[in-house]
Amino acid sequence: MKNIAVFGYNRLSFEAISRLDKALYQITVIDHDPAKAALARENGFETANIDFRSDDDLRQVGIGAHVDTLFCFFDTDSENVFLTLSARALDKKLNIIAIVDSPESAEKLLAAGANKIIDPYEICGRKIHDMLKRPDINDIFDHTVFGRHDLHLAEVAIPENSYLENTHVSQLELSAQYNLILIGIVNKHLSDELHFVVEEIDRRLSVGDILVILGPSREIRAFKKDVENQFCKI
Amino acid sequence: MLAKLIVYCSYYLKSADWYRTAKLFFYDLLENSHSRKKKYFDATMICLLILSVIFLIYDIEHADSKMGGYFELAILLVFIVEYFVRGWIYSDTYKVIIEEYEKALYLNLDFNLAGVFRKAIIRDLEYISSPFAIIDILAILPSYRPLDILRIFIIFRLFKLFRYSDSAKLFADALAGKRFELITLLIFTCFLVFIASVSIYMFEYQAVGSGIKNLFDAFYWTIVTLATVGFGDITPQTTGGRWVTIFLILASLGVLSFFTSILIAAFSEKMLSVHESRVYAELERYDNFIIICGFGRVGQEIARHLHDERQQFVVIDKIPQRIALAKKRGYLAIESDASHNEVLMNAGICRGANAILCITGDDVINVYITLTSRHLNKNLRIISRANRHDNVNKLYQAGADNVIRPFEIAGLLAAEFVGQPVAFEAISGILHNRTDIVMESVLVSEKSALDNQQIGQLDLQQRKLTLLGVISDNPIHLKHKNKYQVKQQHFYFNPEARFILRHGDLLVLLGRKYGIDHFRDQVEQRRLFSRKPA
Numbered sequence: 202m203k204n205i206a207v208f209g210y211n212r213l214s215f216e217a218i219s220r221l222d223k224a225l226y227q228i229t230v231i232d233h234d235p236a237k238a239a240l241a242r243e244n245g246f247e248t249a250n251i252d253f254r255s256d257d258d259l260r261q262v263g264i265g266a267h268v269d270t271l272f273c274f275f276d277t278d279s280e281n282v283f284l285t286l287s288a289r290a291l292d293k294k295l296n297i298i299a300i301v302d303s304p305e306s307a308e309k310l311l312a313a314g315a316n317k318i319i320d321p322y323e324i325c326g327r328k329i330h331d332m333l334k335r336p337d338i339n340d341i342f343d344h345t346v347f348g349r350h351d352l353h354l355a356e357v358a359i360p361e362n363s364y365l366e367n368t369h370v371s372q373l374e375l376s377a378q379y380n381l382i383l384i385g386i387v388n389k390h391l392s393d394e395l396h397f398v399v400e401e402i403d404r405r406l407s408v409g410d411i412l413v414i415l416g417p418s419r420e421i422r423a424f425k426k427d428v429e430n431q432f433c434k435i
Numbered sequence: 436m437l438a439k440l441i442v443y444c445s446y447y448l449k450s451a452d453w454y455r456t457a458k459l460f461f462y463d464l465l466e467n468s469h470s471r472k473k474k475y476f477d478a479t480m481i482c483l484l485i486l487s488v489i490f491l492i493y494d495i496e497h498a499d500s501k502m503g504g505y506f507e508l509a510i511l512l513v514f515i516v517e518y519f520v521r522g523w524i525y526s527d528t529y530k531v532i533i534e535e536y537e538k539a540l541y542l543n544l545d546f547n548l549a550g551v552f553r554k555a556i557i558r559d560l561e562y563i564s565s566p567f568a569i570i571d572i573l574a575i576l577p578s579y580r581p582l583d584i585l586r587i588f589i590i591f592r593l594f595k596l597f598r599y600s601d602s603a604k605l606f607a608d609a610l611a612g613k614r615f616e617l618i619t620l621l622i623f624t625c626f627l628v629f630i631a632s633v634s635i636y637m638f639e640y641q642a643v644g645s646g647i648k649n650l651f652d653a654f655y656w657t658i659v660t661l662a663t664v665g666f667g668d669i670t671p672q673t674t675g676g677r678w679v680t681i682f683l684i685l686a687s688l689g690v691l692s693f694f695t696s697i698l699i700a701a702f703s704e705k706m707l708s709v710h711e712s713r714v715y716a717e718l719e720r721y722d723n724f725i726i727i728c729g730f731g732r733v734g735q736e737i738a739r740h741l742h743d744e745r746q747q748f749v750v751i752d753k754i755p756q757r758i759a760l761a762k763k764r765g766y767l768a769i770e771s772d773a774s775h776n777e778v779l780m781n782a783g784i785c786r787g788a789n790a791i792l793c794i795t796g797d798d799v800i801n802v803y804i805t806l807t808s809r810h811l812n813k814n815l816r817i818i819s820r821a822n823r824h825d826n827v828n829k830l831y832q833a834g835a836d837n838v839i840r841p842f843e844i845a846g847l848l849a850a851e852f853v854g855q856p857v858a859f860e861a862i863s864g865i866l867h868n869r870t871d872i873v874m875e876s877v878l879v880s881e882k883s884a885l886d887n888q889q890i891g892q893l894d895l896q897q898r899k900l901t902l903l904g905v906i907s908d909n910p911i912h913l914k915h916k917n918k919y920q921v922k923q924q925h926f927y928f929n930p931e932a933r934f935i936l937r938h939g940d941l942l943v944l945l946g947r948k949y950g951i952d953h954f955r956d957q958v959e960q961r962r963l964f965s966r967k968p969a
C-alpha cells in the first residue's frame with residue numbers, strides 16, 4: 202500500500218483523489234485552511250492539520266518516512282514552490298507532483314525539485330484544441346484515458362523468472378492471444394525513455410522492462426497474471 | 436402621343452439589362468463603399484484634384500501656358516462628367532414615370548405629364564442642393580475665366596477631397612457627435628467676443644496712441660487676443676483697456692481648453708468604434724473561423740495553438756487588460772460582453788464562424804453564452820467549459836456539443852501519474868503531439884483501395900503502423916465483438932484479421948506522421964488509378 206500526501210484541498214485535488222484506488226493507496230489530505238480541511242473530512246478523506254511551513258510538521262505527517270508521493274495542490278504558486286523545496290530537502294526520492302497557475306512558475310517548481318508539473322489550464326486548452334482539430338481521436342481518448350468504457354491504458358513490468366524474459370517483441374502476438382495492443386516499451390537498461398513499438402526494430406525483453414498496453418481491463422488483468430508465471434508459455 | 440412615347444421608353448429602360456448593368460457599374464464606382472473599384476476611383480480623383488490645384492496656381496503666374504490650359508480642360512471635363520453621372524445615379528426618372536402611369540391607370544385618370552416632370556425635377560433639385568453636389572459645382576466654376584471673382588472658389592476643389600476620403604467623413608462624424616457641446620461653446624464665445632469688443636472700444640476709442648479707431652478694429656483685436664496669437668499691432672493704452680485685456684486673456688484660456696477637450700473626447704470616442712469596425716471588417720473576410728469567449732488562461736492556450744497553425748479566430752472578453760494582451764499578441768479581439776446577441780451577431784456567429792468556445796472562468800456566464808449561441812445558430816459547434824461537475828448537464832441542456840472540465844482532466848492526469856508513470860508519458864506524448872508518434876484517423880472513402888479489404892491484407896506492420904481500431908456507423912460490423920459506443924458510431928477495438936472494411940469506416944492508426952500521410956496518399960493514388968478504367 203502506497204502513501205500519498207495531498208496538500209491543498211480544492212477541485213483539482215478532489216478530482217485526483219477520486220480517481221485513486223482506495224485499496225491501493227493510503228491518502229492524507231492536509232490544508233492549513235480549517236474550512237477546507239473540514240470539507241475534506243466531510244467527503245470521507247483522512248486529514249491532518251499541520252503548518253506546511255514547518256519541517257517538523259512535515260516529518261510528522263510522514264514525509265521522509267512512509268509517504269511515497271506528494272501532491273502540491275495549493276492555489277498559489279509560491280506556496281507550492283515552498284512546499285516542494287521543503288519536501289525535496291527532507292526526502293530525495295519523494296515523488297512530487299505540483300500544479301501551476303502561471304506558466305512562468307513551472308520552471309521554478311521543476312527547479313525546486315518537483316517531478317511533474319500539471320497545468321490545468323494548458324491541458325484544458327490543448328484538449329479543446331484537439332476537440333476542434335481531431336474530434337475522432339479525441340473521442341477515442343475519452344474512452345481509453347478517461348475511462349468511460351472498458352478500454353484502459355496500462356503498464357506491465359517484467360518480473361524476474363517471467364516467461365517473457367529473453368522473448369523477442371515480435372513473438373508476443375498480444376493482439377491475437379490477449380486482445381491487447383502493445384503501444385510501447387521502456388528498456389530500463391538503456392534509458393527511461395518510452396519507445397513506441399511501431400517504429401522499433403525487433404528486440405529482446407529483459408527483466409525490469411515495462412510494457413505499455415491498451416485493451417479491456419479483464420484482458421489486462423489476465424496478461425498481468427500470466428506475466429508472473431514462469432511456465433505460462435502456450 | 437408624346438406621353439405614350441415617354442411611357443414606352445420608360446418600360447423599355449426598366450427591362451433593359453445593359454441599362455441596369457451600366458448603372459450598377461457606375462454605382463460601384465462612385466457610391467458603393469464596399470467596392471474595390473471605388474477605392475481606385477477615389478485615389479485617382481484625389482490625385483487629379485491636387486494636380487488641378489497645382490496647375491491653377493501655376494496658371495496665375497504663367498497666364499499664357501498652353502499645356503496648363505489643356506490639362507485644365509481635361510480635368511474640367513472629368514469633373515463635369517462626374518457631376519452629371521452622380522445626378523443620374525441619384526434618381527431614376529423612368530421609375531417616377533412608370534409609377535405615375537400605373538397610378539393613373541389604377542385610378543382611371545388621365546396620365547399627367549406635367550405632374551411627372553415636376554416630381555422628377557424635385558428629385559433632381561434634391562441632388563443639386565446636397566452639400567457635396569454644391570461643392571462639386573463650386574469646384575467647376577473657377578475655370579470660367581472672365582469672372583475673376585470666381586477664382587476665390589478654388590478652395591472648393593480641396594473640399595472635394597472630403598468626398599473621396601473615408602477618414603474625412605470620420606472626422607466630420609466625430610465632430611457631429613459633439614454638436615451640442617460645440618454649439619454651446621460657440622454661443623459662449625460669441626457672447627465673450629461681443630462684450631470684449633464693445634468694452635475695449637469704449638475705453639480705447641478716444642485714447643491717444645490707440646490703434647482702435649472703429650468697432651471693427653476692436654473686433655479684430657478681440658479675435659487676435661482670444662486665439663492667443665497677439666500680433667501686438669493693437670495694444671491697450673488705458674487702464675480700463677488693460678483690465679479688459681486681462682479678463683479676455685483669462686476667459687480665452689478657458690474657451691480654448693474647453694474646445695480642445697471637446698475635440699479630444701470626440702476623437703477618442705470615435706477611435707474605439709473605428710477599431711471595432713476594423714475588427715468587424717476583418718471578420719467579414721474570414722471564413723470558417725472560431726470565436727473564443729473568454730481570454731483567461733484556457734483561452735490564451737487555445738489562441739496560441741490556433742495562431743500557430745494559422746487557423747483564423749476572434750477573441751471576445753469584457754476585461755480590458757485581457758483584450759489588450761490579445762491585441763499585443765496580434766490576435767483579433769473585441770472588448771465586449773459575449774452574452775449579448777448583438778455582440779455575437781457582429782462577431783459573425785451566423786456568418787463565417789463554424790465553432791464557438793465558451794470558456795470563461797464563470798460557469799454562469801458560460802451557460803448563458805452557450806444558450807445565446809445555440810439560440811442564434813442551430814448548427815454551430817459549441818464547446819463549453821465547466822468548472823464544477825454539477826454544471827456539466829446544464830451546459831449540455833443549454834446546447835453545448837462538448838463540455839470540458841479543466842480540473843477533471845488535470846486531476847485524472849495526476850492520478851494516472853501516481854499509478855502508471857510510464858503510461859502517463861505515453862498519454863502525454865500522444866495527446867500533446869510532443870513525440871514523433873501521433874494518433875490519426877484515415878477515412879475509407881468510396882471506391883478506395885481499402886474498400887472491401889480485410890484487415891489482415893493491409894500489411895500495416897510492414898508500413899510501421901499500428902491499428903488501434905475502426906470507427907464506423909455501418910450496421911454490417913455490429914456482429915463483431917470488442918465494440919464500444921462512440922456517439923452515433925462504434926469503435927471496434929483491435930479488429931481481427933477477417934474484419935472487412937467498408938466505405939465510410941475510419942481507421943485509427945498509431946505511427947509517425949509521415950508514415951500515416953504516406954499510407955493515406957497511397958490509398959488515394961490507388962483510388963485515382965481505379966477510376967481510369969471506368
